[in-house]
Structures are given as structure tokens and as C-alpha cells.
Amino acid sequence: MAKSLQGKRVAMLVENGFEQIELTEPRNALHEAGAKAEVVSPVDGKVKGWNFTDWGEEVPVDTPLDQADPDAYDALVLPGGVMNPDKLRMNPRAREFVKAFFRAGKPVAVICHGPWTLIDAGVVAGRKITSYPSLANDLRNAGAEWVDEEVVVDNGLVSSRRPDDLPAFTSKMIEEFAEGRHERRATETKGGADLPL
Numbered sequence: 001m002a003k004s005l006q007g008k009r010v011a012m013l014v015e016n017g018f019e020q021i022e023l024t025e026p027r028n029a030l031h032e033a034g035a036k037a038e039v040v041s042p043v044d045g046k047v048k049g050w051n052f053t054d055w056g057e058e059v060p061v062d063t064p065l066d067q068a069d070p071d072a073y074d075a076l077v078l079p080g081g082v083m084n085p086d087k088l089r090m091n092p093r094a095r096e097f098v099k100a101f102f103r104a105g106k107p108v109a110v111i112c113h114g115p116w117t118l119i120d121a122g123v124v125a126g127r128k129i130t131s132y133p134s135l136a137n138d139l140r141n142a143g144a145e146w147v148d149e150e151v152v153v154d155n156g157l158v159s160s161r162r163p164d165d166l167p168a169f170t171s172k173m174i175e176e177f178a179e180g181r182h183e184r185r186a187t188e189t190k191g192g193a194d195l196p197l
Helices: 020-032 084-086 092-103 115-121 135-142 162-180 183-188
Strands: 008-015 038-043 046-051 054-060 075-078 108-111 151-154 157-160
Touching: 008 020, 008 092, 020 038, 020 046, 020 054, 020 075, 020 162, 054 115, 075 092, 075 162, 084 092, 084 115, 084 162, 092 108, 092 115, 108 115, 108 162, 151 162, 157 162
Parallel strands: 008 038, 008 075, 075 108, 108 157
Antiparallel strands: 046 054, 151 157
16 A cells, blocks of 8 residues: 555544454554554553454553644544443543544544544534444434445545444545545534534
């Protein structure tokens, strides 16, 4: 793969219970494309993954969330799992971290249950998005247009449904991250009261 992301720095925001493969495969793809992918977490030291039906591996935290500056990153990845986004969505610092990427028009990639965090960050209204099917009504109720497709791109927001979609997800993620900021995105985000520019 060409080093299309050389010099880019990408945050991967997770809590305990992230779906392991939804972090490891995108992270490997980012590294292959030349990006520096960093695990950002409110958990100290190491954060524990979920491997489909049981606890998985621990992954070192590169940057504690309370020390992470969204301005220092070019893009954001939000892996899924059920526990992970359910914890992140309740964390005010995590919500603010996510909002900062949308305010700045930076690309964001989210998969599976990850959009739960986007809902609570107030950034999905007016967006076309996919997710694990059980989130469809949550996303519609938050003002998003939910579709059942393996990968959806909406002005820098890349989303997929489940681990089976990872090949399409990582490909589109690399493409959007290489494009960089989407300047119109911040001004076009509906529900702008949540997202002061």
C-alpha cells in the first residue's frame, strides 16, 4: 500500500470492552499507510479488548484521554463493541474529544456500536450513517439517516456495521483520512447549537 497517510496522526478512542478486531485491523491498515495511530483512553496503562464472545487482549494506552489534545490529531477512529461506546458516551471528556473533530471538519471513522458515542456527542443529526442494526432507531431518533450498507461515507464520516465489513471500512477510512479536513462539514452539521464553531 502506498504511504498515503505519511505524517498523519490518528487517535483511536477506546474504553474497556472495545471489539478487538475493530481496533487491530484499522490500526494495522493505518500503520501500513504511514500514519501514526495512537490508542487514546480514559483507562490507565492498558485497555482490555473484547474478542467476539469473551475478553480479549490488553492493549497499551498511548495517550491518556485527559492529556489528549484533539488539535494534535488529523483523524479519529471509534471501534465498536457494546461495553466500549456505552462507557465512552457517559464520559464528558470523551464526548468533548469527539465533538472537537467534527467542529474542525476532520475525518472520523466509526464501526459497529461506535455511533452510540456520536449520538451522545450530538454530532449525527443530518448525517447518513450505518452501524450495527440494533442502533438503527437510536440513530434515527438522533436525527441521522440510517442505512444498511457495508460502508457509508458522508463528508468525511466513514461508518460500517460489523467486523465482516472491515475490509471495506479500512479501505474507505484510508481514503477519507488521506483527503483530510472537510471544510464544509463543520458548517453543514445540523444541530449546530451543540457544535459552536
